[in-house]
Amino acid sequence: MKVITIGTLKGGTGKTSTLFNLAGLLAEECRVLLIDVDPQTNLSLNCGVDITIKNLKTSKNIFENGEATANLIFKSPIKELPNIDIIPSSIGLTATELQLISQAGRENILRNFILDNGATLSEYDYVLIDTNPSMGVINQNAFLSADSIILISDISLNGIQGAELFITLWGNVRKQLRKNDNIKALILNNFDKRIKLSNELMEYCKEDEGISPIILDTVIYNSVQIKNSELEHKPINILQKNSVILKAYRDIVTELTEKGVL
Secondary structure, three states, X not given: OEEEEEEOOOOOOOHHHHHHHHHHHHOOOOOEEEEEXXXXXXXXXXXXXXXXXXXXXXXXXXXXXOOOHHHHOEOOOOOOOOOEEEEOOOOOHHHHHHHXXXXXXHHHHHHHHHHHOHHHHOOOOEEEEEOOOXXXXXXXXXXXXXXXXXXXXXXXHHHHHHHHHHHHHHHHHHHHOOOOOOEEEEEEEOEOOOOHHHHHHHHHHHHOOOOOOOEOOOOOEOOHHHHHHHHOOOOHHHHOXXXXXXXXXXXXXXXHHHOOOO
């Protein structure tokens, strides 16, 4: 089982849609558990989970009472991909974050949860964790738990600077927590080769000492098909079986495999 967390410090980069569609591809042959710790609950909504269900168990229960995994998993929300399960998120995680500030060992809650529920989680090949754009306590849990962190940036100066800032901030935090560097990849999203800035930023990333070792050669082009996958609650490999955008995602899976992330 590999634990992979998606991260960014800038909103709107396509982080959640990238995770959603990568999960769809992985689920063609592997068992995948998604854990949504973003209070915006976008990954849960993408999967078609009704977060208004009364007494719905969510990742909030992990951080507040350490509930057993079996009670939290929402089974096969996407009928075409029964290998995907999810622990959905809750908007209440924002309040939970504040409660954790004074708690001892607060950065290790999710990692301990994964260790304590190893028997159940060992049924999965991948655990993919979605976060919000911050370096808050709950996100630190997600990053600390990860074998690999994948950063997502859009084609903007703010996005690239956000990736650089993430590398610096997480470097400081992980050293205090005695964690080896686990940032393994950077994916550029919303790429548009018609725009001069896209190619300039790509070249900048390939020359930057901090980014060049982790950036993938494959980019995800700006496409309405990705937005449609969110609205239809189905990954791109279900909706667009022969599309150019699907090929890009498959190439990303290949690159991530070659890097040892997958």
